[in-house]
Amino acid sequence: MVAPSSADLTLRCDLDEVARADAWLQEFCSGHGVVEDALYDLRLCLDEVLANVIRHGYGVGETGKILVTVACPGDRVRLEVRDAAAPFNPLDASDPDLDVAPEDRPIGGLGIFLVKQLMDIVSYDYEDGENRLSMERSLRRR
Amino acid sequence: MVVIRHEQRGPVCVVTPHGDIRVGPTDVQFRDQIRELMAHGKKLLVIDFSRVEFIDSTGLGDLAGLRAAAVKAGGNVKLAGMSKRLNDLLTLTRMDLVFEIFPTADEAVASY
Numbered sequence: 675m676v677a678p679s680s681a682d683l684t685l686r687c688d689l690d691e692v693a694r695a696d697a698w699l700q701e702f703c704s705g706h707g708v709v710e711d712a713l714y715d716l717r718l719c720l721d722e723v724l725a726n727v728i729r730h731g732y733g734v735g736e737t738g739k740i741l742v743t744v745a746c747p748g749d750r751v752r753l754e755v756r757d758a759a760a761p762f763n764p765l766d767a768s769d770p771d772l773d774v775a776p777e778d779r780p781i782g783g784l785g786i787f788l789v790k791q792l793m794d795i796v797s798y799d800y801e802d803g804e805n806r807l808s809m810e811r812s813l814r815r816r
Numbered sequence: 817m818v819v820i821r822h823e824q825r826g827p828v829c830v831v832t833p834h835g836d837i838r839v840g841p842t843d844v845q846f847r848d849q850i851r852e853l854m855a856h857g858k859k860l861l862v863i864d865f866s867r868v869e870f871i872d873s874t875g876l877g878d879l880a881g882l883r884a885a886a887v888k889a890g891g892n893v894k895l896a897g898m899s900k901r902l903n904d905l906l907t908l909t910r911m912d913l914v915f916e917i918f919p920t921a922d923e924a925v926a927s928y
Contacts, residue, residue: 725872788909
């Protein structure tokens, strides 16, 4: 049986859901021959984006839905994360100052920095009342 | 969940987490269990990551906080057994500049 070329997952605004999304992503990628390095990057970036939406978008303890779509068009994997929290472009946030000792760095910011570093393409749109963050990782790059 | 085992080797406590360390319940378990050990006087620590496949920025933040607390108490936290991916992550975030990282827990223990 041929694995479907895309899949969707709806999550609640709950940090417990991040592990469920990770298991779902791993299952999808295992059916598409995604190599280990790319899979790690994708897992980490989805984790970071979801944590950002739950903690800083909706807020922990609040209600809200998050829709994740994964697709494997050709030699890359594309993830899209959509939420209906207040408009917020995480890509506008300045990168953390890595010259500061880790324990003295402000909380937050490191996750989106990792997304920018590890993905090949990252983009943000606000459309139809939704934040939409898309990211792509080439499967050719190690 | 993340299960944490610990073993005392002379003055050094070797902590071995098993499982992913990510935002949510597992990072809290990881941080709180090691803080509990520190509260019981374990301040020379080695964290053996050989049973950890995945850690995110929240877990990295926990590591930084644990190290700072240990240093403040006159101790240290050294890392061992990290996969290439975890090592790469520490390099990318420049945490490799503050942590002493060893291939194995035995080498980390011997360095104290």
